[in-house]
Amino acid sequence: MKNTFQISILDWHTFLLGLSKNNSVYVPVKTYDTIDYKLFTEDGLNIIYNVAKPVTPLKAFFLPPKENVVIEKKAYNKNIIIGIPACDLKALEILDEIYLDETWLDLRYKENRERAVLIGTDCFETAENCHCTSYGIEPYPVNHADASSNLHFAEEKRKQVKKELVEKNRLLPDYAKTGSLIKNSGEDLWEKHSRTCVSCGACAVACPTCTCFLLIERPDFEKIRQVDACQYPGFERIAAGEDPLRRKYIRFRNRYLCKYVWKPEDFKSVACTGCGRCIDSCIGKISKNEIFIEMAESS
Amino acid sequence: MIRMPANGIQYKPIKASVEKVIDESPLIKSFVLIPEQDFSFKTGEFIELTINGTGEAPFTPSSSPLEKKKIEVTVMKAGYVTEKIHALKKGDVVGIRGPFGRGYPVEKFYGKQVVILGGGCGFAPIRSLLYNLIAEKEKFEKVILCYGSKTPEDCIYKPFIDELRQIEKFEVYRSVDKADESWKERQGVVTVLLDDIDVTINKSVAIVCGPPIMMKYGTLKLLEMGYPETDIYLSMEKNMSCGLGKCGHCMMGKFYVCKDGPVFTYDEIKELPDIWL
Numbered sequence: 001m002k003n004t005f006q007i008s009i010l011d012w013h014t015f016l017l018g019l020s021k022n023n024s025v026y027v028p029v030k031t032y033d034t035i036d037y038k039l040f041t042e043d044g045l046n047i048i049y050n051v052a053k054p055v056t057p058l059k060a061f062f063l064p065p066k067e068n069v070v071i072e073k074k075a076y077n078k079n080i081i082i083g084i085p086a087c088d089l090k091a092l093e094i095l096d097e098i099y100l101d102e103t104w105l106d107l108r109y110k111e112n113r114e115r116a117v118l119i120g121t122d123c124f125e126t127a128e129n130c131h132c133t134s135y136g137i138e139p140y141p142v143n144h145a146d147a148s149s150n151l152h153f154a155e156e157k158r159k160q161v162k163k164e165l166v167e168k169n170r171l172l173p174d175y176a177k178t179g180s181l182i183k184n185s186g187e188d189l190w191e192k193h194s195r196t197c198v199s200c201g202a203c204a205v206a207c208p209t210c211t212c213f214l215l216i217e218r219p220d221f222e223k224i225r226q227v228d229a230c231q232y233p234g235f236e237r238i239a240a241g242e243d244p245l246r247r248k249y250i251r252f253r254n255r256y257l258c259k260y261v262w263k264p265e266d267f268k269s270v271a272c273t274g275c276g277r278c279i280d281s282c283i284g285k286i287s288k289n290e291i292f293i294e295m296a297e298s299s
Numbered sequence: 300m301i302r303m304p305a306n307g308i309q310y311k312p313i314k315a316s317v318e319k320v321i322d323e324s325p326l327i328k329s330f331v332l333i334p335e336q337d338f339s340f341k342t343g344e345f346i347e348l349t350i351n352g353t354g355e356a357p358f359t360p361s362s363s364p365l366e367k368k369k370i371e372v373t374v375m376k377a378g379y380v381t382e383k384i385h386a387l388k389k390g391d392v393v394g395i396r397g398p399f400g401r402g403y404p405v406e407k408f409y410g411k412q413v414v415i416l417g418g419g420c421g422f423a424p425i426r427s428l429l430y431n432l433i434a435e436k437e438k439f440e441k442v443i444l445c446y447g448s449k450t451p452e453d454c455i456y457k458p459f460i461d462e463l464r465q466i467e468k469f470e471v472y473r474s475v476d477k478a479d480e481s482w483k484e485r486q487g488v489v490t491v492l493l494d495d496i497d498v499t500i501n502k503s504v505a506i507v508c509g510p511p512i513m514m515k516y517g518t519l520k521l522l523e524m525g526y527p528e529t530d531i532y533l534s535m536e537k538n539m540s541c542g543l544g545k546c547g548h549c550m551m552g553k554f555y556v557c558k559d560g561p562v563f564t565y566d567e568i569k570e571l572p573d574i575w576l
Contacts, residue, residue: 069310104543104558107309212547215310215540219352221394223310228546236548238538239356239377242511244551244576262553 004153012149013047016040019080023117026061028054028083037081049083049151050124053275057208058088059095062112063227065205069108069215070222082119082149087132087275089120089144091208097267098211108225120145124157126165129276131289133165134172137273172289173296175270179260181295187249193291194252196284201229203278203286204255209271230254256288309543312349312394313338317387318369323455324448327420328385329361329373334395337367342431343402343424343534343562347542348372349394350387354380357399357539359561361423361456363430370395373423373455399542400561403428403506403532405435411504413442414496416517418489418509422446422455424534425508429463436468443496447474447489447513451482472496489513490520500525508534515575518565528566535561535574 007015017040019025025040030048036055040047061079099109120141123130132139139161141148173181204210205227212235214228228235231251237243245251263271279287315338319331340346342364347355356378362371376385387393405428413432417425425444432442444463448454454473464471472492474485485492489509505526507517514533521531537549537556544558552571554560568574 098545101544104545106543106545211545213541213545214548215355215546217349217352217354221312221314221349221351225310228548230547230550236538236550238536239375239381240510241377242536242576244573246576250573257552258547258550262550265553 016082017042023078023080025080026082028121037083040082047083049149050122051083051085052123052125052127052130053085053087053277054083055206055277055280057206057275057277058084058091058118059208059211061116062095062099062109063211063213063225064112065227067108067225068218068222069225070218073111076115078117079115080117080119083121084118084141084145085121085123085275086137086139086141087130087273088208089118089141090132090135090137090273091275092144094209094263094267094269094271095211118145118147120148122148122150122154122158123161124151124154126161126168127276127280129279129287129289130165131169131172131274131276133162133274134169135175135270135272135274138162139165169274169289171293171296173292175260175272175274178292178295179264179270181292181299182253182256182260184299185295189291189295190249190253193286194249197231197248197252197282197286198284199231199233199248199251200283201231202281202283204229204231206277206281208273208275208277209259210255230258310396310541312347312396314392315370315395317389317391317393320387320389323373324453326377326453327373327375327455329371329455330384330387331362331369331371332393332395333369338370338395338398339367340364340370340398341402342405342427344398344400345539345542345557345561346370346372346395346397346399347539348374348384349396350380350383351392351394353383355394355396355540356380356384357542357557359402359424359427359534361426363434364427365430365434373420373426375420397542399539399557401559403431403562405431408432408504409438410440410502412440412498412502414493414498414503414505414521415442415444416489416493416505416507416509416513416521417444417446418513418517419448419453420455421509421513421534425506426456426459428506429459429469433463433466433469436466439468440502441468441470443470443472443498445472445474445489445492445496447476447492447509449476451475451479470496488516490516493520493524504530504532506532506534511536511575522565528569529564531565533563533565533568535563535568537561 026037029038122140216224259271315332315334321329539557544555549556
């Protein structure tokens with residue numbers, strides 16, 4: 001059995017304060033209606049526990065939006081990340097498979113990954129587009145975290161949240177079959193659903209499993225790795241101008257083919273954990289869940 | 300075993316100085332580079348050539364894989380980085396990362412008639428392969444090169460072609476889309492050369508490298524001739540960037556061309572969407 005112990009909230013904050021002297025402690029904080037990780041500081045923050053998910057996916061700690069991948073890092077302290085939802089912990093499986101591959105190991109990712117201490121949390125409430133259970137994920141940490149912290153332990157709460165999620169996403173097709181629905185859907189469907197897409201790439205940036213990046217040259221043969229997205233025009237363009245992803249609906253479809261068809265062929269699972277951030281962040285109001293339900297209904 | 304570039308740093312290139320610039324055609328130049336440390340690659344593998352502070356682009360070396368001190372790349376001026384590469388002069392310093400990817404499985408060609416179909420700047424990887432085949436020529440029944448370019452002026456590696464024609468077991472056929480009075484060889488798209496060659500398909504393998512449109516029709520012609528899909532080797536051109544199968548710019552279906560390719564058999568990729576784009 002896992003070791004569980006209780007601590008008063010005041011003692012917990014004193015503990016975090018102690019940790020933050022020699023480490024970077026990140027906690028989920030609510031600002032207006034947004035929850036995101038913030039660095040824990042002495043003056044106290046509006047830390048919020050057992051919420052659905054911070055807007056920033058966990059991957060940003062290992063693959064930051066911008067990072068120099070050539071210069072050696074100075075000695076650094078640990079990144080202690082508190083309040084990680086189960087969907088983001090699950091996403092680590094595919095990130096690690098890609099970046100910690102034995103043959104094609106990415107040293108900078110490995111360094112960033114080893115730097116982190118992961119403290120998971122149960123989701124006591126769900127956000128509008130949460131659908132982790134549709135991907136076989138429990139709404140509480142099962143593995144991949146070093147520890148979990150909760151306001152209180154409630155087996156009943158876990159059951160209730162899970163039930164809520166299952167109920168509200170009952171129309172979604174089986175995630176293992178979504179790949180073949182995507183593969184077999186006609187171009188009309190992609191054209192129709194990509195109409196309001198503005199190729200902003202927010203879906204990929206917010207996604208806990210999208211990991212494509214751009215290498216930018218700097219003087220002295222240095223390189224910056226920057227988050228990139230296959231939704232941006234020119235992502236696959238080659239020098240002579242050929243571009244397999246030239247058309248918007250092809251780019252739009254590409255992201256789903258990658259996640260549900262190609263990734264499972266090469267890695268252990270689909271590259272989606274049902275966090276719903278792509279739906280939250282889409283300014284074109286595109287919901288992949290609505291697309292998948294439509295596919296399932298017309299198949 | 301971790302696949303690591305020559306200097307053990309994944310994203311930092313080793314330096315190389317430009318020893319010689321060769322004008323191959325109005326749009327194509329070759330650059331002989333001397334890396335600061337020995338650099339080896341297998342034929343068909345590629346490198347990332349870095350212009351300091353500007354950008355990187357992938358090229359399959361056109362030199363012999365047996366040469367460790369020098370490396371040659373052949374570059375067509377086609378975009379921002381290649382324009383900067385074309386401006387290089389003797390003595391300039393560039394960066395090299397790699398080698399990356401999966402090259403030509405030369406040992407699978409032993410005992411066979413090797414048919415090579417090349418177009419334009421696609422001759423670059425092929426020349427490297429030919430150097431490899433020349434070094435082991437007793438192991439092949441014969442090697443047939445079919446090379447096409449737009450005009451006689453666009454034909455690259457002219458001195459190499461002359462040398463190749465003198466080598467036993469090697470046959471060279473060339474065509475141009477638009478001939479002039481000086482042209483004594485075939486006119487037409489490169490696939491017309493396949494009508495001229497004497498080859499026993501079941502004892503042969505075919506290798507194709509060139510612009511996408513040529514790769515497409517070249518492959519279709521080879522299939523029509525009866526080549527099995529597993530014996531047609533294609534060198535795919537994609538936007539390879541990191542070289543480690545991570546950045547996603549060269550994805551072709553489930554494959555990352557930078558680590559799973561750039562050399563694929565037609566059989567491996569035929570089901571994927573838009574491979575000829």
